[in-house]
Amino acid sequence: MYSVIYNENMEEVCLNSEPVFDEGDEYEGDGDCQEERGHGAGETHLKRDPPQPTVGLEFDSFDEAYDFYNAYGKERGFGIRVSNSWFRSKRKERYRAKLSCSSAGFKKKSEANNPRPETRTGCPAMIVIRLMDSKRWRIVEVELEHNHAVSPQIKRFYKSHKKMILAARRAQPPPEPVTEVHTIRLYQTAVCNGFTNVDEREVLIPVDHSKHLELKEGDTQAVYNYFCRMKLTNPNFFYLMDIDDDSCLRNVFWADARSRAACGLFNDTVAIDTTCLTNKYDIPLISFIGVNHHGQQVLLGCAFLGLDSVEYYVWILRAWLNCILGRPPEVIITDQSKPLQSAVCEVFPKARHCYGLWYIMQRVPEKLGGLKGYEAIKRQLNKAVYNSLKIVEFETAWADMINRHGLGDNRWLQTLHEDRRRWVPVYLKDTFFAGMIPVQENESFNAFFDGYVHKHTSFKEFVDKYDLALHRKHTKEAVADLESRNSCFELKTRCSFEVQLSKVYTKEIFRRFQSEVEGMYSCFNTRRVTANGPITTYIVKERVEVEGNEKEVKNYEVLYETSQVDIRCICSLFNYKGYLCRHALNVLNYNGIEEIPSHYILARWSKDFKPRGLFDHDFNDVDMYNPLSRYHHLYKLAIPVLEEGAQSQDHYEVAVHELEELLNRLNLVEENIV
Numbered sequence: 001m002y003s004v005i006y007n008e009n010m011e012e013v014c015l016n017s018e019p020v021f022d023e024g025d026e027y028e029g030d031g032d033c034q035e036e037r038g039h040g041a042g043e044t045h046l047k048r049d050p051p052q053p054t055v056g057l058e059f060d061s062f063d064e065a066y067d068f069y070n071a072y073g074k075e076r077g078f079g080i081r082v083s084n085s086w087f088r089s090k091r092k093e094r095y096r097a098k099l100s101c102s103s104a105g106f107k108k109k110s111e112a113n114n115p116r117p118e119t120r121t122g123c124p125a126m127i128v129i130r131l132m133d134s135k136r137w138r139i140v141e142v143e144l145e146h147n148h149a150v151s152p153q154i155k156r157f158y159k160s161h162k163k164m165i166l167a168a169r170r171a172q173p174p175p176e177p178v179t180e181v182h183t184i185r186l187y188q189t190a191v192c193n194g195f196t197n198v199d200e201r202e203v204l205i206p207v208d209h210s211k212h213l214e215l216k217e218g219d220t221q222a223v224y225n226y227f228c229r230m231k232l233t234n235p236n237f238f239y240l241m242d243i244d245d246d247s248c249l250r251n252v253f254w255a256d257a258r259s260r261a262a263c264g265l266f267n268d269t270v271a272i273d274t275t276c277l278t279n280k281y282d283i284p285l286i287s288f289i290g291v292n293h294h295g296q297q298v299l300l301g302c303a304f305l306g307l308d309s310v311e312y313y314v315w316i317l318r319a320w321l322n323c324i325l326g327r328p329p330e331v332i333i334t335d336q337s338k339p340l341q342s343a344v345c346e347v348f349p350k351a352r353h354c355y356g357l358w359y360i361m362q363r364v365p366e367k368l369g370g371l372k373g374y375e376a377i378k379r380q381l382n383k384a385v386y387n388s389l390k391i392v393e394f395e396t397a398w399a400d401m402i403n404r405h406g407l408g409d410n411r412w413l414q415t416l417h418e419d420r421r422r423w424v425p426v427y428l429k430d431t432f433f434a435g436m437i438p439v440q441e442n443e444s445f446n447a448f449f450d451g452y453v454h455k456h457t458s459f460k461e462f463v464d465k466y467d468l469a470l471h472r473k474h475t476k477e478a479v480a481d482l483e484s485r486n487s488c489f490e491l492k493t494r495c496s497f498e499v500q501l502s503k504v505y506t507k508e509i510f511r512r513f514q515s516e517v518e519g520m521y522s523c524f525n526t527r528r529v530t531a532n533g534p535i536t537t538y539i540v541k542e543r544v545e546v547e548g549n550e551k552e553v554k555n556y557e558v559l560y561e562t563s564q565v566d567i568r569c570i571c572s573l574f575n576y577k578g579y580l581c582r583h584a585l586n587v588l589n590y591n592g593i594e595e596i597p598s599h600y601i602l603a604r605w606s607k608d609f610k611p612r613g614l615f616d617h618d619f620n621d622v623d624m625y626n627p628l629s630r631y632h633h634l635y636k637l638a639i640p641v642l643e644e645g646a647q648s649q650d651h652y653e654v655a656v657h658e659l660e661e662l663l664n665r666l667n668l669v670e671e672n673i674v
Contacts, residue, residue, distance in 0.1 A: 099128075240253045
């Protein structure tokens with residue numbers, strides 16, 4: 001039974017690895033066999049068309065390649081045979097073969113009195129496969145058209161199909177108890193680029209036959225076809241399918257090349273968006289979201305979850321960890337799901353796990369909307385969460401809200417208070433969030449696929465919209481790159497800090513920082529309070545808006561260390577957003593500092609962050625024996641070429657010409673090796 005599912009470009013989920021056939025003349029066969037009477041036990045599996053033969057597809061063995069083309073032929077209604085083979089003379093090792101339709105060529109003329117009628121038609125349909133240096137077999141030529149009628153509805157049977165079923169029946173293992181552990185072997189391979197990672201990992205997944213994705217008619221084929229298409233068109237595409245022993249799909253994870261590249265740059269802080277699960281959408285979509293150098297959301301991977309359980313979440317998180325080559329994030333933001341929390345603790349034990357403030361605050365109307373005095377409760381809750389600079393302020397404001405409105409028995413609020421160290425900003429000041437948590441009441445978080453997914457979006461509809469959503473996001477990022485590199489930003493003050501960072505930050509990050517520079521003028525009465533060795537404490541007063549147009553004066557405590565020029569404000573904007581606040585800027589200015597220290601200018605916000613980040617690995621660090629390592633290094637080197645080539649028509653023409661020349665030279669190298 002053919003049961004190898006090709007994982008786009010890099011991964012392969014292999015449910016059995018035993019060859020179905022033996023090599024030799026037994027492959028040869030033509031003519032008709034008896035009518036098919038049923039599949040039997042050897043073919044008890046989910047009926048699914050095999051992918052179409054395409055140049056670039058690779059297989060672990062000659063047997064597997066033969067099996068693939070034979071299964072394809074059976075579905076289309078024709079038999080196959082080995083019409084030609086090439087062997088290396090010294091070792092008698094087959095290195096090339098041509099698999100043809102069983103109607104290829106013509107039989108030799110017979111001298112018999114009653115020769116059998118000619119059944120062949122000289123059919124040109126075939127594939128040519130070749131053994132590569134990676135010891136895998138690659139399809140190098142394909143001809144799909146036949147010169148005779150073929151149809152899966154025609155109940156004719158061929159010798160190659162008969163052997164396939166007999167071999168599958170012999171290889172059929174006895175049924176296993178459902179409590180057994182199912183081993184899914186994950187091979188990191190590049191199907192369309194022709195290399196195999198030498199590092200093979202095994203992930204053990206507990207089998208539960210009763211839980212799987214609820215797919216409607218056409219969904220399975222749509223998802224499978226999408227992955228097959230991406231395998232051939234998207235470099236470095238990655239996907240894994242979690243399939244139980246009944247061939248039911250339980251979980252799916254995938255990430256395209258851009259998402260994988262972004263993981264290497266922006267996975268310091270990651271949000272796991274489960275909005276579709278929380279809102280009970282028809283598709284159980286999970287999105288891994290980061291923030292790029294423009295402060296825009298960037299997709300780091302997607303998944304479909306079969307069951308809201310710890311085991312299924314663990315599978316998804318391990319799949320993502322495998323995708324990002326074992327480089328875990330430092331901070332993970334999720335909703336309040338307890339199964340997801342347990343899975344994060346198991347897979348990412350060293351990461352700081354926080355709850356998304358936006359998940360919690362958007363549920364306030366649902367959880368508290370029916371209470372008497374709801375508007376007053378909401379105002380007090382927002383004040384406690386967003387305006388507290390110290391823990392004691394939050395605890396006092398929270399207790400006042402509970403006591404004033406008699407909310408001591410509200411279970412939801414009790415749970416929130418128990419988990420406060422995971423979501424209340426005042427408890428998270430030592431954590432870097434890259435702007436991924438709101439610290440002001442008017443800030444929000446939109447789901448990455450917002451506007452592309454609704455409550456009744458099907459799997460099929462989603463994969464149709466997925467490319468469109470990513471294309472628009474990538475276009476937005478490309479436009480921001482061009483604007484950041486080619487634009488001169490308008491300065492609004494005479495502050496040296498503004499001039500300094502206008503040359504460094506991307507357009508959007510500079511705009512945000514610029515508001516802090518302008519905000520320096522709403523601060524006043526910066527004064528020194530205490531000094532303890534090199535550490536001095538300052539108080540900066542600021543007029544801030546409260547309800548309506550009213551303003552109140554707030555005191556912000558700023559610590560300044562003179563020897564290392566270290567500074568920290570009690571508002572902790574630098575950890576929340578990644579740039580210094582107006583209060584810290586005032587203290588620097590007060591001390592005669594004209595430039596912001598370099599350790600407060602994060603590289604991830606700079607205009608040239610992507611090229612800089614892509615060259616942060618020395619060539620000597622590349623494992624030359626690991627094809628996946630070579631691939632990633634080449635991919636990083638190519639990104640700046642693409643970006644520079646898009647700057648103008650002249651740049652574009654030069655880039656296209658040089659890339660075509662390079663590809664021709666690589667093809668010549670491969671031909672010389674063969």
